[in-house]
Amino acid sequence: xxxxxxxxxxxxxxxxxxxxxxxxxxxxxxxxxxxxxxxxxxxxxxxxxxxxxxxxxxxxxxxxxx
Numbered sequence: 001x002x003x004x005x006x007x008x009x010x011x012x013x014x015x016x017x018x019x020x021x022x023x024x025x026x027x028x029x030x031x032x033x034x035x036x037x038x039x040x041x042x043x044x045x046x047x048x049x050x051x052x053x054x055x056x057x058x059x060x061x062x063x064x065x066x
Contacts, residue, residue, distance in 0.1 A: 008057035010040045015064035016057060024053050 008016040010023040027041040027049040041049045043056050 007043055008060035008063070009065075010038070010043065010057070012040070014066075016060040016062065020057055021054070021061070024049060024057055028054075 008020055010020040013019075023038055024041045024043070027036065027038040030037040030049065032039065032047065037049070041053060043053045046052065
């Protein structure tokens with residue numbers, strides 16, 4: 001059984017770690033029109049990068065797919 005992580009894996013490497021948190025922090029509070037905005041950092045898909053995205057990522061911190 002292959003598991004692919006989706007919630008919290010911002011950079012697509014199939015694991016949730018500090019790199020993902022860093023990418024969320026880089027886009028935190030930015031509008032989608034800002035060139036520094038990373039749409040992958042909006043892990044819950046609500047159109048903004050905020051505390052909810054950090055929370056979801058922290059909940060999955062340390063998980064890894066296979």
